[in-house]
Amino acid sequence: MVRPSTWKGHLRFAAERVEWEKEEDKKKIIQRLFGSESGEEKSLKGRIYFFPTFFEEEAKRDVITPLKRDTRTPVSGPISIEIMKSKAEGEFYLLYIPYPKEKDLREEEVKEDLKFLAEALKLMFYTYGFSAKKTSGFGVIEKLKEDNIEVHPGDKKDVFSILYTRVNNNVNHSV
Known part of the structure; x- marks a missing residue:
């Protein structure tokens, strides 16, 4: 099982690496999507x-x-992890709710959020992965099929076409 908090952490990691025109805009989008980081003065839900x-x-x-990188000695005790076989399949669900649903919400902001989200998902699925061993190439996917991606409302699906128009040849198939 992949927990919701794990998905959020891996996607936020990928979102930080999305190339965006203005760094300031990127930070605002990340805050809108994921919410405030703990310790920030103004608490905002993602x-x-x-x-x-x-x-x-x-x-x-x-x-x-x-x-430890310098001494190659253990930092802490062993960590137990689950490993899925190569080609294992699971269903990923994400819900995007634009708010506040008042005069402050702009359609342009929603389009910007979805475009950024698609880029972050692409990086998470195809480049960085979503596993404890992601730095070794584990946790990336080969290819998403268009039939397997549902977006509601349907007129927003084209934003996510970058997820099913490529094949990843950098998949680590060892177990």
Whole structure:
């Protein structure tokens, strides 16, 4: 299972790496989508909500031990992780709710959010992955099919076409 908080963390990681025209605009979009970071003065709820992903196959268990880069000694005790086989399938659900639904909400802002979100999803799925071993190339996907992507309302689906118009040849198939 992939928890909603895990999805949010991996997508936020990818969102920070999206190339955007103005860095200031990018920060505003990230705050609108993900909400305020803890400790910020003005608390703001994010516009995207995540749901857990379950896999049909049973996950294998593995253990990793984080090491200090300079001494190569353990930083902390071992961490138990779940590993899914290559080609395992699960369903990813994300809900975008633009708010506040008053005079402050602009259609242009929604379009900007969705375009940015599509870019961040592309980076998460095809480049950075969504696993504890993502720096080793695990957790990336090969290809999404257009039939498998649902966007409501349907007139917004073209924004997400970048997710199903490419194949990822950098997938690490080892288990």
